[in-house]
Amino acid sequence: MPTIHQLFSQHIEQLQQRVADVLEREELDALIIHSGYPLRTFLDDQHYPFKTNPHFKHWLPLTAHPHCWLIVDGQSKPSLVYHQPNDYWHKTAGDPEGFWVDFFDIKLMANPQDIEPFLPTKRQHCAYIGEHPELAEALDIGERNPESVLNYLHYYRAYKTDYELECIHEANHRAVKAHLSAKELFFAGASEFEINLAYLASLGKSEYSLPYSNIIAMNQNAAILHYTALSASKLAEKQHYSMLIDAGAEYRGYAADITRTYAYRKGLFAELVAEMDKLQLALIADIKPGQRYTDLHLKAHRQLAKLLVDFEFVYCSAAAAVEKGITRCFFPHGLGHHLGLQVHDVGGFMQDEDGDVLAAPANDPFLRCTRIIEPRQVLTIEPGLYFIESLLAELVESEHTRLINWSRVDEMRRFGGIRIEDNIAVTALASNNLTREQNWQ
Amino acid sequence: MPTIHQLFSQHIEQLQQRVADVLEREELDALIIHSGYPLRTFLDDQHYPFKTNPHFKHWLPLTAHPHCWLIVDGQSKPSLVYHQPNDYWHKTAGDPEGFWVDFFDIKLMANPQDIEPFLPTKRQHCAYIGEHPELAEALDIGERNPESVLNYLHYYRAYKTDYELECIHEANHRAVKAHLSAKELFFAGASEFEINLAYLASLGKSEYSLPYSNIIAMNQNAAILHYTALSASKLAEKQHYSMLIDAGAEYRGYAADITRTYAYRKGLFAELVAEMDKLQLALIADIKPGQRYTDLHLKAHRQLAKLLVDFEFVYCSAAAAVEKGITRCFFPHGLGHHLGLQVHDVGGFMQDEDGDVLAAPANDPFLRCTRIIEPRQVLTIEPGLYFIESLLAELVESEHTRLINWSRVDEMRRFGGIRIEDNIAVTALASNNLTREQNWQ
Ligand SMILES: [Mn+2]
Ligand SMILES: [Mn+2]
Ligand SMILES: [Mn+2]
Ligand SMILES: [Mn+2]
Ligand code: NI
Ligand code: NI
Numbered sequence: 070m071p072t073i074h075q076l077f078s079q080h081i082e083q084l085q086q087r088v089a090d091v092l093e094r095e096e097l098d099a100l101i102i103h104s105g106y107p108l109r110t111f112l113d114d115q116h117y118p119f120k121t122n123p124h125f126k127h128w129l130p131l132t133a134h135p136h137c138w139l140i141v142d143g144q145s146k147p148s149l150v151y152h153q154p155n156d157y158w159h160k161t162a163g164d165p166e167g168f169w170v171d172f173f174d175i176k177l178m179a180n181p182q183d184i185e186p187f188l189p190t191k192r193q194h195c196a197y198i199g200e201h202p203e204l205a206e207a208l209d210i211g212e213r214n215p216e217s218v219l220n221y222l223h224y225y226r227a228y229k230t231d232y233e234l235e236c237i238h239e240a241n242h243r244a245v246k247a248h249l250s251a252k253e254l255f256f257a258g259a260s261e262f263e264i265n266l267a268y269l270a271s272l273g274k275s276e277y278s279l280p281y282s283n284i285i286a287m288n289q290n291a292a293i294l295h296y297t298a299l300s301a302s303k304l305a306e307k308q309h310y311s312m313l314i315d316a317g318a319e320y321r322g323y324a325a326d327i328t329r330t331y332a333y334r335k336g337l338f339a340e341l342v343a344e345m346d347k348l349q350l351a352l353i354a355d356i357k358p359g360q361r362y363t364d365l366h367l368k369a370h371r372q373l374a375k376l377l378v379d380f381e382f383v384y385c386s387a388a389a390a391v392e393k394g395i396t397r398c399f400f401p402h403g404l405g406h407h408l409g410l411q412v413h414d415v416g417g418f419m420q421d422e423d424g425d426v427l428a429a430p431a432n433d434p435f436l437r438c439t440r441i442i443e444p445r446q447v448l449t450i451e452p453g454l455y456f457i458e459s460l461l462a463e464l465v466e467s468e469h470t471r472l473i474n475w476s477r478v479d480e481m482r483r484f485g486g487i488r489i490e491d492n493i494a495v496t497a498l499a500s501n502n503l504t505r506e507q508n509w510q
Numbered sequence: 511m512p513t514i515h516q517l518f519s520q521h522i523e524q525l526q527q528r529v530a531d532v533l534e535r536e537e538l539d540a541l542i543i544h545s546g547y548p549l550r551t552f553l554d555d556q557h558y559p560f561k562t563n564p565h566f567k568h569w570l571p572l573t574a575h576p577h578c579w580l581i582v583d584g585q586s587k588p589s590l591v592y593h594q595p596n597d598y599w600h601k602t603a604g605d606p607e608g609f610w611v612d613f614f615d616i617k618l619m620a621n622p623q624d625i626e627p628f629l630p631t632k633r634q635h636c637a638y639i640g641e642h643p644e645l646a647e648a649l650d651i652g653e654r655n656p657e658s659v660l661n662y663l664h665y666y667r668a669y670k671t672d673y674e675l676e677c678i679h680e681a682n683h684r685a686v687k688a689h690l691s692a693k694e695l696f697f698a699g700a701s702e703f704e705i706n707l708a709y710l711a712s713l714g715k716s717e718y719s720l721p722y723s724n725i726i727a728m729n730q731n732a733a734i735l736h737y738t739a740l741s742a743s744k745l746a747e748k749q750h751y752s753m754l755i756d757a758g759a760e761y762r763g764y765a766a767d768i769t770r771t772y773a774y775r776k777g778l779f780a781e782l783v784a785e786m787d788k789l790q791l792a793l794i795a796d797i798k799p800g801q802r803y804t805d806l807h808l809k810a811h812r813q814l815a816k817l818l819v820d821f822e823f824v825y826c827s828a829a830a831a832v833e834k835g836i837t838r839c840f841f842p843h844g845l846g847h848h849l850g851l852q853v854h855d856v857g858g859f860m861q862d863e864d865g866d867v868l869a870a871p872a873n874d875p876f877l878r879c880t881r882i883i884e885p886r887q888v889l890t891i892e893p894g895l896y897f898i899e900s901l902l903a904e905l906v907e908s909e910h911t912r913l914i915n916w917s918r919v920d921e922m923r924r925f926g927g928i929r930i931e932d933n934i935a936v937t938a939l940a941s942n943n944l945t946r947e948q949n950w951q
Contacts, residue, residue: 262716
C-alpha cells in the first residue's frame, strides 16, 4: 500500500503536468484558482451555503475555506494563499495542516481584500478559474474561465489519480455505513425524515456537506426521480411498501453516489428488486475499456426489456419492447454518469481535450455520458424500473397499450420504483465496484 | 380570536394599501414580484438550496415554490401565476390550497418560459421585484428593483399585521419545543452535532428550512459569535461546561430567533447566566414606543457594566467600565434587530419611508437597529457577555488592563460566553414576549 504522501505526490505531479500542457497550448503563464466565497441571498444579510470551486478542491482537500487562492504554473511549487481571518464572528480556519501542506508554498492572508500583492505581478497572461470573474477583472487578470482551458481540464478530470480513487473509495465507505443505518430505520417503520436524520447521524455530518440532496422516497414517492421532500409523517405499518434511497457522502471533496431499493415485504416487488440487482451486476461485469458508455445504456434497455417480458409486464418480445420505446416509459433516465469532485462529474459528453461534444441520443435525452469507457474513469451504473403515473398515462393512450399487462403494472404503482446504483472504478482488465467492496452487513 | 381568514384578509388589505401608495408615489402601474428560482453552483448541474424572495412570501405562505409570480397594483385582486410543472423528475407543486387561495386570482403555468402572456401587456411602468433583473429586462419590465420602491416597502415592513404576529408567535412555539429537546440532550452529554439533530427531529424539518444556521456552541465555542461548525466529537463528562444555543424556526415564511445559554454545573458561570437572564428581562420590561433602539442598546451596556462590577470582574465604576469601552470587550455585538420574513429583518436603520438611514454609532458598529421603537415592530433583545480570546488579548495590552480582575476572567474562558435572546412584539402599552409566552417546561 502506498502512503498518503506517495499518493498525493503522484496526484499533484499529474495535475502539474496537465497545467503545464494547457498553459503551453493556450500561451498562458499561470492559472489563478479561487476557492470562492458564499453568495448572499436576495436583499438579505444571510448567505447560501458555501460550495467551493471544484477546480480548487481538485488540488487539496479544503472544502470549507472561502477566499483562498491557488497559483499554479505547472513548474514551480504550487502557491496557496490561505485565508485566515482574525475574527470572533466566525469559526476561522486553523493553521494549514495535514498531509498536503508540504506540497504548497503557503502564505497566510488575514483579509480577502489584500489578495493583490499575493498574485503574479504580470497577470495579463494568467487565467482566473472561479465563480467571481468580475473580481478577476477588477484584479486585471487577463482571462476569466477561458473555455479552452476549462475544456482541457474537464476532459482530463475523467482520469482519476490513485489518490482520487482512494478518496471516492472512502466516500463509499462512509455512505455505505450510513445506508445501513437508513435501512434499519426503514424496516423499523420510521418516516423518510427520520431515516434521513439517521443517515446524517451515521455520517456525523450536516446536510450541507452532502454532495447532493439525499433522495429518501417511500412508496409512490420513489417514482419521482429527484424526490427530496423528506416527509415527516409516519405511515401505518400496512402502508409500508418500499423505500428507494439515493444518498451519498463526501470525503476530501470527492463524492459517493449510491442507491438502494428495499421491499418491505416478500412478493412480486421484492422479486423485481432482486432481478434488478442481478441486471445491474451483469451490466457492471460487462464494462470494458474501449466501449462507449451509450452502448452500455442501450444494453441496459435490452436487459430491462427481457425482465419486463419474463415478469409478464409486456406481451411483446424484448426486442419489440425496446424498439417501440416501451422500456423508456419504465426507465426514463440515463444509466449513469462520471463521478468525482462533482456528483455528476464534468466531461461525460467530451470526446477529446478540445471539448468536442457528443450529445445524448435523441431517444435518451437524459443520458449524462456518451464517452468511451477508459481506465481510471469512475462511473455510476444505476439502471431503474419505475411506475411513473405521467408516463404510464401516456402509454395507456398510445398504440402500445394493448401490449401492456395493465393489471400487473397497476399492482406495482404503490411501490413507486426501483433504482440500484454503484460506483465503479474502471481498470484495464476488470472494474472495481467501490460500493460493493464495502461491508454491507 | 379572529379566524385565519379574517387575519389574512386584513394582512392582504394592508399590503394592498402599501402597494397603492407606493405605485402612486412612484408613478408605476404594478409590481411584478418573482418568487425566484434556485441558483446553480459553479460549473455544476447542482443548485444552491432555494430561498424565496422575501417580497413574495410577504403575500402568501409559499416558501418552496420557484418560478411563481405575483402581479399587484393595490386595487385589483392580486394575481398569482402558479408554477405547476408536469415533471416526473421533481416533486412538483400540488394544486394551490389553503386559507390564502381565495385572496388571489390564480393562473397555473406549466413552464417557466411561458410567463410572458401572464404579465401585464404594458410593462414599461411596472417594477420587477426579484433576484433575476436580467430576466425582467428580457421581459421588457421597465423598472427592476427600484430603490425607492424597495425603501418604501422595507420601511413599512417593520409594522407587522396581526397575521404576521401570529406567524412569528407560531415560529416561536416550534422553536421553543425544539430548544427543549436540545437542552435535554446537552445535559445528557451529547455532542453539538447530536444536539442539532435532536433539534431538527423536534421541528420535523431539515436544515434547509431554518431561517439561519443554528449556533450550537459548547464551552469556548460559545465565544465565536456565529459558530456553526457543529462538532461531532463527544467531550468527556468533566469537560462539559456550557452550551450556547441560538436556533430558530420558520413558520409560513416567518422566523423565530431564540438564544439560550446553559451552565452544566452550579457555580459562578451558572450565577452569571441567571443574572444575564434578569438583565435581559429588565431590558424587555423597559421597552417603550417612542424610544430609540440605540438607547436600549446603551442601557444594556450600563447594566452589563453594573454586573461586571457586582461580580468583581472589573475594579472601576460601572460608568467608567462603559466610558472606557470595557463593556464592549465583553459584549461586542448589537442588542438585537427587527425580525420577520428575514431573521435580520430589513429597515432597522431606516428613519422614514424614503429610506433615510441612521447608521450605527461609531462605538457600536455591529448594532443592527437605530430606529425608533413603535407598536407592531417585532424586535429581538439579545444581550451577551463573552470571554473572547482576541478581544481579551487587546484588553490586556491596553491601558485598562489594571482595571480587570484577570484571574476571575481567566476562570470564565472555558465557558465561552452567554447570550439570551427573546422575540418581542411591541404594543402601545407593553410588549409581548413571544418567546416566553411559550411553555418552557
Ligand atoms: Mn447517480
Ligand atoms: Mn444517485
Ligand atoms: Mn438575533
Ligand atoms: Mn439569534
Ligand atoms: Ni474501505
Ligand atoms: Ni402558542
